[in-house]
Amino acid sequence: MSTKIIFERSRKGRRGYKFPKLEIPEKKEEELIDKKFLREVPAGLPEVSEVDIIRHYTNLSRRNFGVDVGFYPLGSCTMKYNPKINEDVASLPGFQQLHPLQPEEHCQGILKLLHETIRKLCEITGTQWGTLQPFAGAHGEFTGLKLFRAYFDKRGEKNRSKIIVPDSAHGTNPASAHISGFDVVEIKSNRQGMVSVENLKDHLDESVAGIMLTNPNTLGLFEQDIKEIADIIHDAGGLLYYDGANLNAIMGKSRPGDMGFDVVHLNLHKTFSTPHGGGGPGSGPVFVNEKLVPFLPVPDIGFKDGKYFFDYSKPDTIGRISGFYGNIAVIVKAYAYMLFMGADGLKRVSELAVLNANYLRVKLKDKYHLPYDQVCKHEFVLSASKLKEQYGVAAVNIAKRLLDYGVHPPTVYFPLIVPEALMIEPTETESKEVLDYFIETMEKIYLEAKENPKLALSAPTRTPVKRTDEVKAAKEPVVRWYR
Numbered sequence: 304m305s306t307k308i309i310f311e312r313s314r315k316g317r318r319g320y321k322f323p324k325l326e327i328p329e330k331k332e333e334e335l336i337d338k339k340f341l342r343e344v345p346a347g348l349p350e351v352s353e354v355d356i357i358r359h360y361t362n363l364s365r366r367n368f369g370v371d372v373g374f375y376p377l378g379s380c381t382m383k384y385n386p387k388i389n390e391d392v393a394s395l396p397g398f399q400q401l402h403p404l405q406p407e408e409h410c411q412g413i414l415k416l417l418h419e420t421i422r423k424l425c426e427i428t429g430t431q432w433g434t435l436q437p438f439a440g441a442h443g444e445f446t447g448l449k450l451f452r453a454y455f456d457k458r459g460e461k462n463r464s465k466i467i468v469p470d471s472a473h474g475t476n477p478a479s480a481h482i483s484g485f486d487v488v489e490i491k492s493n494r495q496g497m498v499s500v501e502n503l504k505d506h507l508d509e510s511v512a513g514i515m516l517t518n519p520n521t522l523g524l525f526e527q528d529i530k531e532i533a534d535i536i537h538d539a540g541g542l543l544y545y546d547g548a549n550l551n552a553i554m555g556k557s558r559p560g561d562m563g564f565d566v567v568h569l570n571l572h573k574t575f576s577t578p579h580g581g582g583g584p585g586s587g588p589v590f591v592n593e594k595l596v597p598f599l600p601v602p603d604i605g606f607k608d609g610k611y612f613f614d615y616s617k618p619d620t621i622g623r624i625s626g627f628y629g630n631i632a633v634i635v636k637a638y639a640y641m642l643f644m645g646a647d648g649l650k651r652v653s654e655l656a657v658l659n660a661n662y663l664r665v666k667l668k669d670k671y672h673l674p675y676d677q678v679c680k681h682e683f684v685l686s687a688s689k690l691k692e693q694y695g696v697a698a699v700n701i702a703k704r705l706l707d708y709g710v711h712p713p714t715v716y717f718p719l720i721v722p723e724a725l726m727i728e729p730t731e732t733e734s735k736e737v738l739d740y741f742i743e744t745m746e747k748i749y750l751e752a753k754e755n756p757k758l759a760l761s762a763p764t765r766t767p768v769k770r771t772d773e774v775k776a777a778k779e780p781v782v783r784w785y786r
């Protein structure tokens with residue numbers, strides 16, 4: 304299959320689309336735009352016919368793997384199937400043609416939707432109020448830590464400079480803490496893969512601003528001591544940040560606010576019906592308990608005397624966190640998803656996500672090493688270290704071989720505390736047949752590793768793109784085309 308890019312397919316004068324004739328008098332470009340802003344030469348856009356463009360992008364999509372193609376158990380990423388109806392709702396003209404600078408009275412509908420989305424997500428997370436502005440989980444973390452800072456500054460506690468992060472944390476947690484001006488203190492997980500309360504106590508003093516946790520953690524394990532952890536952090540004057548990227552495991556069952564968390568972010572692009580990955584649009588809204596509400600970003604979405612409005616009346620606000628009000632289409636999808644599912648449906652999501660993960664965990668643990676052998680939540684982590692030691696087949700090789708069987712690999716080499724990690728998150732949208740196919744495939748790969756390790760070492764052999772130099776691809780990506 305050719306790997307030409309669209310510019311290389313261009314032929315002068317070829318067209319795929321013609322604009323309809325204008326119904327109003329045509330104007331010259333210079334009459335509409337100041338000459339100094341006009342190009343001297345036309346933009347070098349590709350000139351292609353409709354069939355060229357359809358074939359080009361269809362072929363490109365066939366070189367990739369998506370959740371619409373097959374099973375995608377990429378741990379921590381919640382690659383569930385997202386019902387297409389939510390895409391349809393987000394593409395309704397009333398949403399698509401909105402402009403962020405429209406006056407409030409012209410966009411009461413979307414303001415109501417935003418207000419209700421905050422209210423519903425507060426109910427799900429057990430919090431008081433929130434903001435939909437952040438565009439990703441990491442952006443939510445940054446926002447949340449700015450709220451921590453504003454809260455302590457207002458109390459005159461400028462010395463609170465440390466954020467505690469367990470060694471199982473997602474990389475964005477320490478990165479967000481650092482970029483928000485805090486010092487990161489890493490604490491070791493105990494032998495059960497959880498935060499050790501004793502170890503935590505050793506790190507507490509007046510310079511601690513708080514702790515960032517995801518619960519269940521990245522091993523898929525629920526932090527059983529969470530109430531005690533919350534109490535000791537609060538007693539030390541600190542705050543608790545909940546990384547809600549793993550909410551799919553507990554939605555409708557337990558609430559971060561009830562566990563004692565002060566600030567929560569969610570990844571709508573995982574739990575709430577937006578496909579995740581590929582750098583597509585995301586949304587990482589942030590929710591807080593009562594004591595942090597005054598610091599939330601502006602504009603907030605207010606409701607008074609039967610009208611929704613942009614609310615700037617927050618003297619202690621951290622200010623704007625995005626240009627406008629967030630990734631509206633993603634928020635619309637999340638809202639539609641919550642309405643379609645209802646409270647019972649959302650509970651069922653987490654029940655099935657947990658059931659599916661435990662089914663795989665039990666079926667796979669005889670062949671692959673399971674370092675933390677406990678009932679898990681929505682995901683679990685295997686280790687390929689024994690296969691690597693005995694047959695030279697590492698996690699990366701298992702991942703590549705899975706592609707040959709039409710399955711997207713699990714997350715590999717994360718969390719960092721498990722050597723040769725394979726982090727598996729099946730999600731709730733997969734049937735038993737799909738899970739059984741995955742089990743069968745993993746067993747086959749295990750046998751292949753013993754009998755003919757070359758198969759895994761040279762995989763993938765059945766995909767349009769074979770094994771790539773991942774380091775080079777990451778370090779020297781070619782993302783521009785020069786004529």
Ligand SMILES: Cc1ncc(COP(=O)(O)O)c(C=O)c1O
Pocket residue numbers: 379380439440441442473475476517521546548549570585587
């Ligand atoms: C546990 C956890 N926290 C935070 C994030 C960061 O979210 P985002 O990629 O939207 O910035 C992720 C992303 O996969 C995650 O898995």
